[in-house]
Amino acid sequence: MRDQAEKLRMKMMESQGSLGKSIAIVSGKGGVGKSNFTMNFATVLAKAQKKVVVVDMDIGMGNIHILIGKSVQYSLREYLTGELKIEDVMYDGEDQLQYISGGSGMSTILEWSEEMFDRLIEAFEYLQKTFDYILFDMGAGATNWSLDLLASVDEIIVISTAEPTAIMDAYSMMKFIHLKDAQKQFYILCNRTLTYEEGQETLQRLAKAMQKFLQKEVAVLGSLPEDPVVRKAVKAQVPFVISYPDALISKTMYQMANKFMNEYDGEVHAQQNQSRNFLSKLKGIFSKGRD
Ligand SMILES: Nc1ncnc2c1ncn2[C@@H]1O[C@H](COP(=O)(O)OP(=O)(O)O)[C@@H](O)[C@H]1O
Numbered sequence: 574m575r576d577q578a579e580k581l582r583m584k585m586m587e588s589q590g591s592l593g594k595s596i597a598i599v600s601g602k603g604g605v606g607k608s609n610f611t612m613n614f615a616t617v618l619a620k621a622q623k624k625v626v627v628v629d630m631d632i633g634m635g636n637i638h639i640l641i642g643k644s645v646q647y648s649l650r651e652y653l654t655g656e657l658k659i660e661d662v663m664y665d666g667e668d669q670l671q672y673i674s675g676g677s678g679m680s681t682i683l684e685w686s687e688e689m690f691d692r693l694i695e696a697f698e699y700l701q702k703t704f705d706y707i708l709f710d711m712g713a714g715a716t717n718w719s720l721d722l723l724a725s726v727d728e729i730i731v732i733s734t735a736e737p738t739a740i741m742d743a744y745s746m747m748k749f750i751h752l753k754d755a756q757k758q759f760y761i762l763c764n765r766t767l768t769y770e771e772g773q774e775t776l777q778r779l780a781k782a783m784q785k786f787l788q789k790e791v792a793v794l795g796s797l798p799e800d801p802v803v804r805k806a807v808k809a810q811v812p813f814v815i816s817y818p819d820a821l822i823s824k825t826m827y828q829m830a831n832k833f834m835n836e837y838d839g840e841v842h843a844q845q846n847q848s849r850n851f852l853s854k855l856k857g858i859f860s861k862g863r864d
């Protein structure tokens with residue numbers, strides 16, 4: 574393991590500056606719109622010529638591919654067990670968007686062999702070098718593996734709705750992650766708002782709670798309105814930013830994604846150093862007790 578750590582460190586240094594950003598999309602409460610946000614956000618990033626890969630972390634095969642009218646046959650599991658190459662478990666969406674089904678493939682592996690672990694690191698190294706953004710759509714249910722992943726990614730987008738229960742759960746989720754890694758960059762987003770003020774209030778409550786109880790500053794991504802086009806787009810299996818580009822939610826999503834690319838893009842790259850890197854963290858967590 575020590576040799577591998579050294580090898581990895583060397584590789585990371587070689588590729589400094591050109592690494593993609595890894596981002597997990599989470600919520601405390603389920604059903605708040607993570608998958609719909611992820612696929613539409615990813616679609617806008619891809620339309621802006623960014624290379625984007627979405628990794629579906631939901632249990633089972635997940636469902637992100639359904640939202641874009643595609644199918645998926647294999648998951649990361651077949652890659653980890655050595656049956657398939659990484660390219661064989663990656664699927665093409667529109668523009669430069671690609672997706673991988675990761676969920677059950679990962680969580681049902683009970684015994685991680687050293688080869689599997691090496692393959693995992695190799696895969697993420699490849700993703701970091703190949704893509705500008707690696708988005709993890711975190712599903713329901715906190716498996717050990719997904720908690721490790723959350724501790725490793727560069728940034729976290731936390732989605733809440735304006736309901737007090739969802740806000741409380743979003744706060745608990747951030748607290749949990751913050752206690753594992755106090756350096757983590759959080760972005761908060763309020764989905765399904767009925768008024769602009771409702772979104773602002775929710776985001777302020779969340780940001781203030783983080784500040785007051787954890788002395789942690791979070792970035793505000795903004796809010797997305799409740800909009801019937803979401804449901805229509807899900808049915809049509811075409812992201813709403815494509816099928817309903819003039820809807821308020823789509824316009825807001827374009828603004829949000831542009832702000833994210835332009836204002837925040839440089840920050841993490843500048844912060845990224847060997848010790849804080851996604852891969853080294855993942856490696857650190859997975860190799861505990863293995864050395
Ligand atoms: N802004 C919105 N306006 C209206 N409906 C929404 C909105 N966001 C999500 N939904 C609906 O909420 C449900 C859950 O969304 P989904 O993205 O699957 O959530 P999650 O991935 O968090 O479980 C879906 O039926 C979707 O159509």
Ligand SMILES: [Mg+2]
Nearest residue numbers: 607608631712
């Ligand atoms: Mg989902």
